[in-house]
Amino acid sequence: MTDAASPVHDFIAKTVTDNSVVLFMKGVPEQPQCGFSGMVVQVLDHLGVDFVGVNVLQDNALRDGIKTFSDWPTIPQLYVKGEFVGGADIVREMFQSGELKPLLIEQGVLAA
Numbered sequence: 001m002t003d004a005a006s007p008v009h010d011f012i013a014k015t016v017t018d019n020s021v022v023l024f025m026k027g028v029p030e031q032p033q034c035g036f037s038g039m040v041v042q043v044l045d046h047l048g049v050d051f052v053g054v055n056v057l058q059d060n061a062l063r064d065g066i067k068t069f070s071d072w073p074t075i076p077q078l079y080v081k082g083e084f085v086g087g088a089d090i091v092r093e094m095f096q097s098g099e100l101k102p103l104l105i106e107q108g109v110l111a112a
Helices: 005-018 035-047 060-070 088-097 100-106
Strands: 021-025 052-055 077-080 083-086
Touching: 005 021, 005 060, 021 035, 035 088, 035 100, 083 088, 088 100
Parallel strands: 021 052
Antiparallel strands: 021 077, 077 083
């Protein structure tokens, strides 16, 4: 890891620690800037999850840093209780298969 990435990784680590559900996305929840980010926002909104959206487009270091932080190549990225859940495809598959809601309930971020 380069020194330049460290403050970004610190920011990411603090963000996922301080907030129960975090979506690193392109745009903001009210105005997603890509279809994949929008789809994950729709899923979370549909389930009634309170989450924090972090716009990776505001900062190139953040956009690159989140990929190295999670070792996941794409955005959006969903974190629950500090754990990386997955990107758009994984979130969609978990939602469609019925796995996502129980995970969120189990983690205490969604009422049963």
